[in-house]
Amino acid sequence: MEVIISQDPCSASILAARLISRLIRIKPDAVLGLATGSTPLNLYRELIRMHRVEGLDFSRVRTFNLDEYIGLPPDHPTSYHSFMEENFFLGVNIPHGNIHLPDGLASDVPSHCEAYEQAIRDAGGIDLQILGIGSDGHIGFNEPGSSLASRTRIKTLTPGTREDNARFFGKPENVPHHVITMGIGTIMESRILALLAFGEGKAKAVGEAVEGAISASNPATVLQLHPNAKIYLDESAASSLERIDYYKWVFQNKPAWQADS
Ligand code: GLP
Numbered sequence: 001m002e003v004i005i006s007q008d009p010c011s012a013s014i015l016a017a018r019l020i021s022r023l024i025r026i027k028p029d030a031v032l033g034l035a036t037g038s039t040p041l042n043l044y045r046e047l048i049r050m051h052r053v054e055g056l057d058f059s060r061v062r063t064f065n066l067d068e069y070i071g072l073p074p075d076h077p078t079s080y081h082s083f084m085e086e087n088f089f090l091g092v093n094i095p096h097g098n099i100h101l102p103d104g105l106a107s108d109v110p111s112h113c114e115a116y117e118q119a120i121r122d123a124g125g126i127d128l129q130i131l132g133i134g135s136d137g138h139i140g141f142n143e144p145g146s147s148l149a150s151r152t153r154i155k156t157l158t159p160g161t162r163e164d165n166a167r168f169f170g171k172p173e174n175v176p177h178h179v180i181t182m183g184i185g186t187i188m189e190s191r192i193l194a195l196l197a198f199g200e201g202k203a204k205a206v207g208e209a210v211e212g213a214i215s216a217s218n219p220a221t222v223l224q225l226h227p228n229a230k231i232y233l234d235e236s237a238a239s240s241l242e243r244i245d246y247y248k249w250v251f252q253n254k255p256a257w258q259a260d261s
Contacts, residue, residue: 033129
């Protein structure tokens with residue numbers, strides 16, 4: 001686990017965007033796992049800038065999103081389909097057929113989830129998965145108590161997560177109860193994990209995820225078992241870490257051959 005602490009969300013997002021752009025330059029048909037929420041917005045803005053200004057080419061990139069609300073049609077303003085379209089897909093050149101999100105209107109949810117898993121396998125697996133973290137440690141929509149081996153499936157949101165996401169829906173009652181999310185086992189198969197977390201509200205979940213005991217009570221703690229997980233934080237989200245000075249020293253003193261990885 002590599003913990004990278006930046007002054008602010010913007011500089012952290014630029015570092016994460018560089019990781020992704022290096023991957024795409026080495027592997028133009030890279031498979032990216034994408035996340036929603038306010039956390040990755042600066043990252044998507046930076047990738048769009050790299051596309052426009054530096055010619056970063058997404059024409060062969062394939063994407064799989066982590067999750068979607070059940071019951072929302074793709075063109076619903078608060079669906080994750082709409083979120084991704086507005087905040088990322090409209091700004092880059094990923095062909096429509098290369099984009100995958102769970103279907104919130106699937107009539108047979110278990111079969112749809114199996115097909116989603118199969119599509120990820122058919123693509124050769126996810127090269128790099130972007131993750132945010134809920135204030136309770138959830139990744140994707142894998143709420144506390146989710147099996148650490150879970151696959152793509154239906155989940156029921158906790159009252160806390162519905163409250164956290166109410167700001168997108170006007171009022172809390174409008175937030176759906178059910179979602180489809182990649183499982184924790186699915187996420188863990190990604191070759192690289194890049195988790196971003198910003199702000200005081202994430203400090204406790206991040207502290208547990210990085211330095212606490214591995215437990216389904218904080219699903220993000222499972223990242224400790226991943227061989228290539230990078231955690232991009234701002235100072236506030238890092239504020240409850242005990243080894244904060246060590247992580248900073250490690251990052252500032254990387255051997256030259258490792259500095260770009
Ligand atoms: C939702 C998403 C998660 C995201 C979390 C945090 O629950 N399903 O993928 O990490 O929100 O959102 P935010 O980045 O807005 O704090």
